[in-house]
Amino acid sequence: MLKEKLKKMSHGNMNLTLKVWRQKSGQHKGNFETHKVQASEHMSFLEMLDVLNEKLISERKTPVAFEHDCREGICGSCSMVINGQPHGPQRGTTTCQLHMRQFNDGDVIAIEPFRAAAFPVIKDLVVDRSAFDRIIQSGGYISVNTGQAVDGNSIPIEKDLSGQAFDAATCIGCGACVAACPNASAMLFTSAKVSHLNLLPQGKVEAAQRVLSMVNQMDEEGFGMCSNITACEAECPKEISVDNIARMNREYISATLGSNKTA
Amino acid sequence: MALKNNVPEGPLAEKWTNYRGSMPLVAPNNKRRLEVIVVGTGLAGASAAATMGELGYNVKCFTFHDSPRRAHSIAAQGGINAAKNYQNDGDSVWRLFYDTIKGGDYRSREANVHRLAEASVSIIDQAVAQGVPLAREYGGLLANRSFGGVQVSRTFYARGQTGQQLLIGAYQALSRQISKGSVTMYNRHEMLDLVKIDGKARGIIARNLLTGKLERHAAHCVVMATGGYGNVFYLSTNAMGSNVSAGWRTVKRGALFANPCYTQIHPTCIPVSGDYQSKLTLMSESLRNDGRVWVPAKVEDAKAIREGRKTALDIPEADRDYFLERRYPAFGNLVPRDVASRAAKVECDKGHGIVATGNGVFLDFAEAIERYGKSAAHSQGLHNPGKDIITKLGTAVVEEKYGNLFEMYEKISGENPYKFPMKIYPAVHYTMGGIWVDYHLETNIPGLFCLGEANFSDHGANRLGASALMQGLADGYFVIPYTIGTFLSKEIRTPKISRDAPEFAAAEADVHKRLQGFLDIQGNQSVESFHRRLGKIMWEYCGMARNAEGLKKAIKLIQDLRKEFYSDLFVPGKQDEFNPELEKAARVADFIELGELFAVDALNRNESCGGHFREEYATPEGEAMRVDDEFTYTSAWEWTDVNSEPILHKEELIFDNVELKTRSYK
Amino acid sequence: MNWFTKFLTSSIGRKLIMSLTGLFLIVFLLVHLIGNLQLLIPDGGEAFNLYAKFMTTNPVIKFTSYGLYAFILLHAVQGWLLWAKNRKARGGQGYAVQATRATGTNAGIAKRMGALGTIVFIFLVIHMGQFWFKMKMGDLPVQIYDGVEVNDLYAPVKAAFSNIGFVLFYVISMLFIGMHLMHGFQSSFQTLGLNHQKYTPFIKFLGNAYAVLIPLGFALIPIIFFVKNM
Known part of the structure; x- marks a missing residue:
């Protein structure tokens, strides 16, 4: 199994299915959208979303809105729930420092905004x-x-x-x-x-x-x-x-x- | 245009005191009527807005973030310098001044730097009073550590999160003024233009990023604290949102941009791992206190490591080249940032790089672990401890000192840095250049002030570690609250500025047209792809080493890129909605223009100084060679038009108090 | 709003009410168990019946018991209020994926305190209807000890504990009370702010022990009765 994983690493390719929450604004109803993305082990989670957005833009679609800034775990901008966990599966880690090596090829990943009445959704994964x-x-x-x-x-x-x-x-x-x-x-x-x-x-x-x-x-x-x-x-x-x-x-x-x- | 730097008369050490004693004041009843706009809420902006609010001015403060606390000052790790001399090691205001001038390779203004050194002392007191948990010794007093380029211990710190703690302090002070109503906060608002009335800065056009609506905001003066432009390189340690646009918009309205080519490349960052990479992560300079930088002495060993056939542990001691210790025995691994970065590049260019891209060197803690381990074993009374015990004890000491950084490294790289040496490479980190300001921090546009990294003032051609936080806070807490009075004391008869003035309408229309322009191109390439290409050009030709031929090529490439940008860009969505792609488009458009000016400036400066290294101007050993006879000046550039050359204005740098020498760390 | 009502209706004030009433009920459980243990004295129920009479007639105990009823109600009603307010705070849209990470407490129980409490409340209603109501409203046979007439509560208890259905209901209910205590005990200290590096581990240990032993004690009595009567 380890050998298999190493092989995948060297290819740097993971095929992922993303279920991303899309919501036009606080007034609109939201729903999940499914996208396929190819990612590398060494990418951060947000870089993987960058890849998705580049793909959406190339298809002339609206990219997924998400908040991010420093990408080194200190500004506190990133706000998403990954497979039911805020900032994803790795303990003590912000989404921007979460790397794709925490996931496996073929994974289905659900991405939702932080949900709370006091944090109303602004757009997609962005909350107030x-x-x-x-x-x-x-x-x-x-x-x-x-x-x-x-x-x-x-x-x-x-x-x-x-x-x-x-x-x-x-x-x-x-x-x-x-x-x-x-x-x-x-x-x-x-x-x-x-x-x-x-x-x-x-x-x-x-x-x-x-x-x-x-x-x-x-x-x-x-x-x-x-x-x-x-x-x-x-x-x-x-x-x-x-x-x-x-x-x-x-x-x-x-x-x-x-x-x-x-x- | 003659540049007047407005440095007060008198001896260096008395200039600031005399200035404060003789400057005109604004009475409290008048302060209430005067409005000030502050753009940016990093260390400089938040501290300025809070302090001016405390003084009684009517402040409006803007940030494009969702909260003032997210400004990128938050990411500064290492520390903040102050000439407290708490360590009794001979530090003084003069030494801090001198180190900063020397570290800046004699390309900064003496009077400003001395004022900075004077203010540094009060910053620490202010931070402590605000509850910033700076590191303490067992006796309860403040602790210090050392940073590169100096021989005293004057850096105050809060573990590896000094910037965060200081920014939170300023943010809290700002929050207090917001609750009192003396500061009105505009989150998620981006400044997109400056409004001038009768030649004076009287307001801004800001876009509400949530609704996309353009808003006019008027005031008696405008203070910008909008950070650096390192993201012109696309990959840098700056945050994704860090941009030059607020500053560049003022340049379009007549402000001068000074020394754009002075860029700091930080030696210890995690190397680039692939094309998808969006940003680079810094590993604090403090690591060089204990880490040793090396590459394999044999090119074939380096190749084997790059191809994964060998690891660092397979290279025997004799075949390792600790190149910083070899080249700079006096300062060793703690040479200033520009020197360390260039040395790493030299080794990698010779084929000694140790990551797949060829651009990486080792930062090794094995010796520190052994040294600390032996010492710990000794203090526990263990004689003849085994290697395992030494490693275990030493690892614990290193973990206590740098644990959070090691953890961060492991998260990003997936490698355990306690076992294998860290892999590092220089990356763009800070920009010394910026909007030209005089001693008052006022630009050549009356009523427009610029603070912090956004201005050019204090670091010359290279910034020393732990000085950025010092400058941001000095400007915001202790300089602008005084110097703004000199301008505003003349404005007490000026009534409230009206947003209905034709100048506001015209500026708003300009912004609207410009944004619509991006949307209307409807080409095929994303903003991100243009930004990435700009970054590649900048890194290739305007990076750690530059030459005339490359810079000329860069100018041509950037001009072509700009044309392609305006003909083939695709921005989805509309203006009047939350549209991050449109925000990015406006920022990248400004970066492209700035990038060209950057190359023009680098080409003009026919010398090597600090972060600006021209290959033609190097000593035979490869050290930077200044040309003081010709270039002891600040280049302040006036924008003309995309199709014509910018105009160079020179501010001669006069050194009355220090003697210009060749920087040597050997 | 007056400062005191503001205090009691603040988020921490509401939790404080939960904590204090909870702690009172925790102490009451111990007293109740000591009483119940007298069922095991092989004297045909005399000790238990005398104890029951004392508990229902002593003026001090009577006074305390009204406090007890009030606290049970307050704990329950406040609990439901909190549950409703927290649901509102959470907002209408839940997460599509539910995942939890190991926490410092028993999060699975902590999250379900409202549901567990409701089950415990239902048990209490049935339990009180069965014994307490009978004791209070008469309708019980009478025993005479030393010439004094005493309600024979022992009789319906013995009857109930011979019924397998009731024994199971009782034992399972104790399981729920145990779970409720498992979180409630230590949580009430956290809410009061009684948290200390040195003492908190002990409080947690004591809470867990209490949450196991007290319900176990309660549950053993019907089991013993049932086995004896088989």
Whole structure:
């Protein structure tokens, strides 16, 4: 079997059947379209979609709309569900870093947009994730104007604590957590930002107000509630931990009951 | 047109302080009435928009992304320089200034670079206050590491994701202003033209990318922070959407484009693997702290590896050529980027390349793993440890330092870099050239400012590692908020600019016509195919090494490509809808024109400096040879017409404080 | 909205209600099991009947029991509300392919807490109709211990546990309660934010043990009765 696989590799040819979700706009109904594509093992998943689009354009058809930009796993643009999994089968990997060697010749691959009421479809695989921006705008920052800062070393931060804050801050805002969650909950995204800022001494000043405002905004955007299924953590391309959700719960409860702040 | 760089009088170290002390101010009540447009939300744009919002200006901010956080600054890996001297290793503002001037091969403006070095210190403080989780030592204080081309440790970092963390910091500051209403954010809007009224920049035409509708946005001035143009090479480490269009549209309206030929080729990227490839991935420069670059000394060994008959492990130590260590013993594997890239190209051109395309060299961590392994074994009290234990312990150390990069490499290449050396090759990474600006970061169009990678200002002919983040944030947080006041203080009597002005209508009609033009061609070739062909021409003739003959050929080829583009392009869909192909068409059309100017500039500059290497101007050992008598100037190009030559304006570079020397890393 | 109602209707507030009522019910299960174990004392049901009388007449217990009924209802109603809200948040269009990756919890159960809870609720209704309703509304034979009249709840229990159909229903229901607990126990701690690198593994272990042992205890009683009476 290995020999067979090696042989295919050297040919660099995989024949794939794609079932791609096509939807003209949020107002239109969508449906799956089937396409055959030839790909090489070394292509990224998005390069394979480029091949499909080149083919569609050569047939004077409308190419599949999908979001992508940095293609190195950090901008968080790519947003598609591949065979039922946001960003596809490889753990801790964005779609743009997923390579075709994760698939086999003859595979049928279903490609769908992230689905959630708070992420309405714009076109094909493109969805509107501006709800995330509004959550950050509601309090995901430290209120400090440019020029007000004290010397960077005047605030010592324990290495582990800084590391924990960093782990939460690696969130790329892609929305895979929402897409993966059966409840379309944005708890992992929101809690990652709450954790990043509330863990640090600089962020402690506004910690109570931050968590109240951000959770309030998250609810208003129409995301679901957390059932502690942890599919978000499993599908997160940056493998952000659900420990952050527990921290946000804790901070939210204590901010509500233990401070004079309201959302 | 005489170029006035508006550098303030006085000694170098006092220029910026004096400027800030004497510049005209705008009172808070007037700031509220003044409108500023910021285009772009990367480090420079987001920090500028946030800071000007804090100051009280009425800011409108634009990005073509779905969120300001997606700008490509996010992908910067290694770090950000600052002259903090926290390591007590003799760093200072002067040294950072000097290293940057030298690293830029003496082709940058002294006053700007010194200001950058001064601002670097405040950037770190600002980032920490915003909650950017920069790396810490066990004592809780900030950590540093070293980067190429310098002998101090002044680079601050957040693992391999420094750009991401700094951008998130700026994005959060911007989000705060958006929530306060001082900044109005326009996501998914692309600037397609600049509107000038009475010679001043007064607004833009932007296309709402979701609806395709053209919109007029007016303001008292326009700030562009729209990034670099590396994608003119098609394959680069830039994001797919990174483009030159906003800048190029201003060039069409009279702004000058400076030094387009200064392009940085980063030595450590994952090599091209096939024709379908859409982008290249960088492996951080920090890897050269521990990785050793080599190729097989024998051409037949290289051939065997290319054909898959041998692997790196089959080549005995004696038959390996560690060419950077051999050629540059003083800096070894940590020579600046331009030097390392060219050396790799030289080896591959001689037939020593180790990937199927011939273009690749090894970056080997075996020695580092052994060294760290022995040290770890020693600290665990293991005497005479076996090779297995050393490798295991050493691998753990390397994993802790570079784990995320190794993982990324494995995902892309499918090879385990702990066992086999990484295969790397140089790739286009950053563009030092850009829109010409004066000391105020103002272009030759009054009221049009340009920040970050989009302008040409601070890096000369080559940028040192960890300096791009520094420049973007210095421009946005600490320069433009001051210098824009010099312009706006004269505008306090100007009423709100009307979008009904005839200039807006004319610009909108131009954009509409241009976009419709792309759709109406109805030819047979896709935008992508033209872009790919442009990239091949650029890489072949304007890449790591250039010569007059090749550049002349490139100009001809690009001109032919442009004609073919306008006669055989096919763009599906319509204007008034979400149409990514149409967006790309407009961008590639601009890249084609820029590409030609690039070659013209490279042909004009009869010397080798930094990222611009002309084969005719090299020392016998193959090192770059500057021609200071003739070329100590910035080339600022004025656009005329596709059918006539651009006009060259020269800004003489005056070095009062440093002596021009031949860069040596030997 | 007043801050407190806002709190209780927020996503985290709603989950907090689930968590606290759930934890109360978890504790109640233990108390209930201890009571039920008295069925196994071979005294013809005396201990059990006295226990049942104590539980229905002691004023403190009575007061607590009203809390219990309220919490059961609150837990159930809130659960259904969450289920409906989450469905709405998910949107109308589901994924064509369903795939899951291994997660840190038992995701298969976690996803089906609404359905499992509904089954448990149906069981509760039947269960209470059968025993609790009878105890409360009389209609039971009477036993006299030390001159005091006590309702003989033991009799209908013994009768029911001799019926194979009912024994199976009871045992299978315990399986569902076990699954519900398997997720509910540890999840309630996560919702309260009681998460700690050192203690969480223990809580997870305890939750799993609880989810196995308590329902097993409940299920063993009818099985033992049935076997004895065969």
